[in-house]
Amino acid sequence: MNNRNIAGIVTAVLGLCAVITFFNTGMDTPVLSWPLEAYLGVAFTIGWLTNIHSTLAYLLAALLFILIAFGLYKLGSWVYGLVAK
Numbered sequence: 001m002n003n004r005n006i007a008g009i010v011t012a013v014l015g016l017c018a019v020i021t022f023f024n025t026g027m028d029t030p031v032l033s034w035p036l037e038a039y040l041g042v043a044f045t046i047g048w049l050t051n052i053h054s055t056l057a058y059l060l061a062a063l064l065f066i067l068i069a070f071g072l073y074k075l076g077s078w079v080y081g082l083v084a085k
Contacts, residue, residue: 004084008077011075020035
């Protein structure tokens with residue numbers, strides 16, 4: 001694994017932590033429950049705003065978090081490529 005991949009993974013993990021923290025700001029839940037609360041909150045919001053079936057809302061919420069992680073990974077590896085040159 002080269003440094004570009006490591007930079008992408010670190011960026012994706014830190015970015016997901018930031019997104020999860022953003023969704024749980026001001027809540028009284030323990031820190032270990034934050035990822036689940038963020039996922040369920042996004043699924044509820046998708047289901048409530050679009051009035052789709054709950055199973056599809058859960059799938060779309062999971063897809064959204066996967067897309068966020070992938071986008072942050074690509075962004076981190078791209079920025080590392082720019083800096084390393």
